Amino acid sequence: MNIFGVGLPEMAVIGAVALLVFGPKRLPELGRTLGKTLKGFQSASKEFEREINKAMADPEAIEADASDASDPPTSDS
Numbered sequence: 001m002n003i004f005g006v007g008l009p010e011m012a013v014i015g016a017v018a019l020l021v022f023g024p025k026r027l028p029e030l031g032r033t034l035g036k037t038l039k040g041f042q043s044a045s046k047e048f049e050r051e052i053n054k055a056m057a058d059p060e061a062i063e064a065d066a067s068d069a070s071d072p073p074t075s076d077s
Contacts, residue, residue, distance in 0.1 A: 018030070
């Protein structure tokens with residue numbers, strides 16, 4: 001098991017140090033918070049990738065939307 005270049009022995013040492021620093025009562029709370037944070041980063045990354053792929057697939061539509069947004073509205077008064 002190799003996550004971000006960190007193997008199982010390194011993960012065990014990190015877990016042991018976290019247990020000593022934070023204690024057994026706060027460790028599950030910290031794990032949940034870390035999991036939610038990573039899930040948020042993952043969903044933001046997927047959304048960003050989706051937007052990039054959409055922009056690369058149809059650049060003319062993006063340019064048309066940008067030119068429509070930059071045109072000031074005219075009044076017929």
